[in-house]
Amino acid sequence: MECVFGLVGKGFAIVAADTSAVNSILVHKSNEDKVMVLDSHKLLGASGEPGDRVQFTEYIQKNVHLYQFRNGIPLTTAATANFTRGELATALRKNPYSVNILLAGYDKGVGPSMYYIDYIATMHKIEKGAFGYGSYFCLSMMDRLYHPDMSIEEAIELIDKCIIEIRTRLVVAPPNFVIKIVDEDGAREYAWRESIKSPDVSMA
Amino acid sequence: MSIFEYNGSALVAMVGKNCFAIASDRRLGVQLQTVATDFQRVFKIHDRLYIGLSGLATDAQTMYQKLVFRHKLYQLREERDMKPQTFASLVSALLYEKRFGPFFCQPVIAGLGDNDEPFICTMDCLGAKELAKDFVVSGTASESLYGACESMYKPDMEPEELFETISQALLSSVDRDCLSGWGGYVLLVTPTEVQEKILKGRMD
Numbered sequence: 001m002e003c004v005f006g007l008v009g010k011g012f013a014i015v016a017a018d019t020s021a022v023n024s025i026l027v028h029k030s031n032e033d034k035v036m037v038l039d040s041h042k043l044l045g046a047s048g049e050p051g052d053r054v055q056f057t058e059y060i061q062k063n064v065h066l067y068q069f070r071n072g073i074p075l076t077t078a079a080t081a082n083f084t085r086g087e088l089a090t091a092l093r094k095n096p097y098s099v100n101i102l103l104a105g106y107d108k109g110v111g112p113s114m115y116y117i118d119y120i121a122t123m124h125k126i127e128k129g130a131f132g133y134g135s136y137f138c139l140s141m142m143d144r145l146y147h148p149d150m151s152i153e154e155a156i157e158l159i160d161k162c163i164i165e166i167r168t169r170l171v172v173a174p175p176n177f178v179i180k181i182v183d184e185d186g187a188r189e190y191a192w193r194e195s196i197k198s199p200d201v202s203m204a
Numbered sequence: 205m206s207i208f209e210y211n212g213s214a215l216v217a218m219v220g221k222n223c224f225a226i227a228s229d230r231r232l233g234v235q236l237q238t239v240a241t242d243f244q245r246v247f248k249i250h251d252r253l254y255i256g257l258s259g260l261a262t263d264a265q266t267m268y269q270k271l272v273f274r275h276k277l278y279q280l281r282e283e284r285d286m287k288p289q290t291f292a293s294l295v296s297a298l299l300y301e302k303r304f305g306p307f308f309c310q311p312v313i314a315g316l317g318d319n320d321e322p323f324i325c326t327m328d329c330l331g332a333k334e335l336a337k338d339f340v341v342s343g344t345a346s347e348s349l350y351g352a353c354e355s356m357y358k359p360d361m362e363p364e365e366l367f368e369t370i371s372q373a374l375l376s377s378v379d380r381d382c383l384s385g386w387g388g389y390v391l392l393v394t395p396t397e398v399q400e401k402i403l404k405g406r407m408d
């Protein structure tokens with residue numbers, strides 16, 4: 001079952017997601033990247049129906065880029081979150097997207113921020129959040145161990161504790177996770193946490 | 205589970221002597237899981253008019269955006285703020301437009317009309333208005349709220365007493381409802397000032 005979770009620390013925000021692409025009982029691949037880099041300073045972690053996830057997140061990414069091309073300045077995280085919510089809300093009563101989103105970004109002057117956007121377009125600004133079955137474990141871990149203005153080391157330690165908890169306690173636990181971070185230097189991949197290495201394509 | 209109980213909410217508005225108070229809980233949940241404990245349900249339309257939206261959070265957010273849009277247009281055309289009675293009719297009309305595919309939210313409207321006369325009303329998700337002289341309630345905790353308000357309410361209360369009454373009614377009601385709570389938010393409006401207070405109740 002797909003897990004996406006994240007938290008806001010001192011001057012940065014982290015989004016982590018599992019990396020398995022699953023179809024009923026079959027695991028297609030274990031290195032599917034579900035945290036998209038929207039632009040230089042934004043991350044979009046998404047979970048849900050695979051087709052919707054890819055199509056919707058790419059749609060948001062292209063529109064964020066279009067705004068930057070047209071206007072010469074990037075969208076703020078808050079504006080991106082509201083745009084994403086608007087798209088989900090408009091589609092909700094026509095052909096809904098089944099995608100849950102954690103949007104994290106860094107804005108100069110404002111700092112890091114994270115938005116929780118449900119598949120039915122409920123939006124809320126949060127410090128820590130999680131989607132999926134993993135949320136039952138992650139949210140409690142974060143409630144206990146999170147505090148505002150965590151350092152990167154503390155935050156990664158907490159993310160790792162959440163990953164260990166998911167691996168230990170979730171029956172169909174995804175084996176691998178990707179962790180991405182966004183701070184004033186930009187959005188980038190931080191680490192992978194793999195317990196099963198996908199075979200190289202060249203070996204097939 | 206009913207769609208109105210998906211996110212959980214509690215709203216109450218009470219009339220005092222030339223003042224009114226509107227209060228809400230602060231929980232945002234997804235069925236049994238709590239996502240946030242600082243969710244805003246009471247929104248300002250203008251200095252003397254507030255609307256609380258209970259029910260499905262996404263529809264509450266969409267309704268609020270539509271209403272702010274309509275009120276801003278009204279302000280541009282009429283060069284004045286909307287009266288509470290007019291606004292209530294607007295909300296009712298907007299909801300009934302979606303008669304066969306409604307917004308799943310129940311608004312509570314509270315405002316100071318002409319001569320600083322307080323005005324409160326509620327409506328169901330289809331726009332059926334209920335005007336009241338004393339108090340109106342809405343949300344998953346509405347039945348508890350009816351009981352609490354009926355027993356605690358007195359007509360013509362001064363602002364301080366009104367604040368105490370509405371706070372006690374809200375907190376005791378949400379304590380009996382698992383889907384609402386995590387504190388309270390009370391807005392007390394008199395002709396001269398607006399006071400916002402956060403209540404700390406049982407944080408569960």
